[in-house]
Amino acid sequence: MLSDWKVPLSDTDVGAEEAEAAARIIDSRWLTMGPETEQFEIAFASLHGAAYAIAVSSCTAALHLAYAALGIGPGDEVIMPAMTFVATANAAVVCGATPVFADIISEDEPTVDPDQVESLITPRTRAIAVVHYAGYACRMNEIRALAERHQLPVVEDCAHAPLVRHGDRYLGTVGAIGCFSFFSNKNMTTGEGGMVVTRDDELASRIRLLRSHGMTTGTWARHNERPADYDVLEAGWNYRIDEIRSAIGLVQLRKLAGANAARAGLTAQYRRRLEQAHGAAVAFTDYSGDSAHHILPLVAADALVRKGIVDRLAEAGVQTSHHYPPIHLFKLYRERFGCRQGQLPVTESFATREITLPLYSTMKTADLDYVATVIEDAVQNAAGKPSRMGRAS
Ligand SMILES: *Cc1c(COP(=O)(O)O)cnc(C)c1O
Numbered sequence: 001m002l003s004d005w006k007v008p009l010s011d012t013d014v015g016a017e018e019a020e021a022a023a024r025i026i027d028s029r030w031l032t033m034g035p036e037t038e039q040f041e042i043a044f045a046s047l048h049g050a051a052y053a054i055a056v057s058s059c060t061a062a063l064h065l066a067y068a069a070l071g072i073g074p075g076d077e078v079i080m081p082a083m084t085f086v087a088t089a090n091a092a093v094v095c096g097a098t099p100v101f102a103d104i105i106s107e108d109e110p111t112v113d114p115d116q117v118e119s120l121i122t123p124r125t126r127a128i129a130v131v132h133y134a135g136y137a138c139r140m141n142e143i144r145a146l147a148e149r150h151q152l153p154v155v156e157d158c159a160h161a162p163l164v165r166h167g168d169r170y171l172g173t174v175g176a177i178g179c180f181s182f183f184s185n186k187n188m189t190t191g192e193g194g195m196v197v198t199r200d201d202e203l204a205s206r207i208r209l210l211r212s213h214g215m216t217t218g219t220w221a222r223h224n225e226r227p228a229d230y231d232v233l234e235a236g237w238n239y240r241i242d243e244i245r246s247a248i249g250l251v252q253l254r255k256l257a258g259a260n261a262a263r264a265g266l267t268a269q270y271r272r273r274l275e276q277a278h279g280a281a282v283a284f285t286d287y288s289g290d291s292a293h294h295i296l297p298l299v300a301a302d303a304l305v306r307k308g309i310v311d312r313l314a315e316a317g318v319q320t321s322h323h324y325p326p327i328h329l330f331k332l333y334r335e336r337f338g339c340r341q342g343q344l345p346v347t348e349s350f351a352t353r354e355i356t357l358p359l360y361s362t363m364k365t366a367d368l369d370y371v372a373t374v375i376e377d378a379v380q381n382a383a384g385k386p387s388r389m390g391r392a393s
Contacts (some may be wrong), residue, residue: 130157
């Protein structure tokens, strides 16, 4: 039992297969990065049609390596949305760069607005970072076109979007570098973990180098009687994954398409159930492309309606979340980068209205029905109508 919630926000789908994979690695007695990680990288790359995949310890590490490999440093600007997890921006900040925040398109399509991005380009701009919020693709055709016009690399934060088709590619391979997360609540998990994909061989080798201290050979290569000595070419980090997590990742990767399809089915049910709910709507109503359906963002009419729904769900034992408190309003970003309230009106409006509902691949239809009924009840109460569940507000 993970929690006391009647319906939790998310859940993992790990079991006997993952346990068996982890046990097999322990039996082999080689735990740090080696052949299993290589298999994981090959499988991830081939599934996503990527030339190179480099497994790392987290998506935060992946983002840091991406920015570092692109040579982003002090004085450089990276344009990105503020409607994302703080890692997208922090990873640029630790490189010494300045994050420049672009607003989102709308409350219904809370991904970065390409026109905003283009208007923020200066001679200091060194990269554009995009986030496929909730698993739905950004307007990548427009982003790619403007990036080409201005000769800027695009980093795709794909933490929400593994195995999402976009035209004849998969997200993560549309820009220069794609960064994925295998954190516990993501569509596939290794506990903690991440992946960098790229088609550029120079970027790939730089990322590999920086993943492991800038050293010219790894432990596995040395173990296998290749040169026991190594040189150090750059100051890197230890951002390696390990064999146990790679083995778990290979199992999770085989489940990914099915898990994404399950999330898609559940999202469609949520949409049908909540279609008539006045005062709240599931985001991405007009979206027509592929999605990983990572989270279920419900957008309430205003902050008050939001509070009514959140409180009623909590009373009913339903866990919710908030994706996201916008980055530009965090103390660090206000004080160091002069960000301020009012800077990103659509992002701020969305943030005061968004509620993330329970969604995970193993979620039961009955639980979804329960959540939807509580929401219908809450919005009816907010509208001053008698409660269907017979509760006074
Ligand atoms: C989860 C997440 C990250 C960070 O991933 P970790 O693997 O936990 O470091 C980055 N960006 C987004 C959008 C995320 O959701």
